[in-house]
Amino acid sequence: MLYDVIIIGSGPSGLTAAIYTTRASLKTLVLAGSKWGGQLMLTSVIENFPGFPEGIEGPELMANMRKQAEKHGAEIIDTDFVSGDFIKQPFVLKTGEKEYQAKSVIIATGADARWLGVKGEEERIGKGVSCCATCDAMFFRAKNVIIVGGGDSAMEEALVLAKVAASVTIVHRRGEFKASSIMLKRAKENPKISFLLNSQIEEILGDYRVQSVKVKNNVTGEEREMPIDGVFVAIGHIPNTTVFKGIETDKEGYIAVKEHYQTNIPGVFVSGDVHDKRYRQAITAAGYGSSAALEVEKWLADHE
């Protein structure tokens, strides 16, 4: 089956692109992935997506976008993209079971949570190490937890944890914060939340659980062990680009963009967090999706 465009990814970027390409009568396939919907599926209320004055639940917003894309004729399958041949036309994209052909491609695979990458972390994910406070806060009722990070999501997670935990310590490697002043103010005003600045976790220790961490002060170089029951990680994201062979990325792994959302391969476009390390908003991702879709439409018209 030959598609005019295959969109890889189904967050706000991929689904917005699909709404645009289908409305432009392009035969569209979305490889939505086994975790369809992207990062917004993991959030609760989104308060800054225009058009929803009372806010909207992330998963509800994504279900709506999906419905809208399907209504206009997008074919959406919940399987993971595994590999692609982008060397010759038509491009061949493989999932675990099948192969699909496309005249053009939009990469919209987004980004996933970044872990600390320290000793003792990986084997304790789900045993006291977490990247989702809303999911796991209840397991830390009256316990002492750390949240690592200095951005808005770290503050938000700290506030969620503070509702149930005995204490929340925000560990941040720098002395200043990326978080917005409103979020920082909320965290600072919460009596259960304290801050450990210029510090980073070197190792997570315990039997099978988390019982303590080794913390290093980045100014003095001094290391100490701190007893703790849980470690929540909110240090940003890594772009999902390792599956794309032959597509150029920058040093941090984000897809390198030429003009008008093109990659180094003519006919392969990019949109959303997989190339955007600066804004990373639901609304900007959606905006990139529409732009990339319009570029695809133009590119196909120029090359038919």
Added chain:
Amino acid sequence: MADVAFTDANFDQEVLKAAMPVMVDFWAPWCQPCKMVGPTIEALAVDYAGKVKVGKMNVDENAQIPGQFGIMGIPTVILFQNGQPVKSFVGVQAKETYKVAIEEVLK
């Protein structure tokens, strides 16, 4: 077969003493990633009807069993065979990942 609702009360009978392998999805209604795993679990229950018992346990309503198995993060999916946990998965996984583990115990 539809997916089964496991509870603290029926866990011993339905899971630990079950004749066939059992896959348990520990979840809660307020956990967004759990909502992504849910449909996969429901599909597996259908795919493996008669061979593997597949179901969910709401950790909000059942605290004892999750505590016993040291669960401190959800979604966690544990595959049991002969009353023993043989494989556990934390976080959202592809359907294929669960299938590989199931096929392994069915060998």
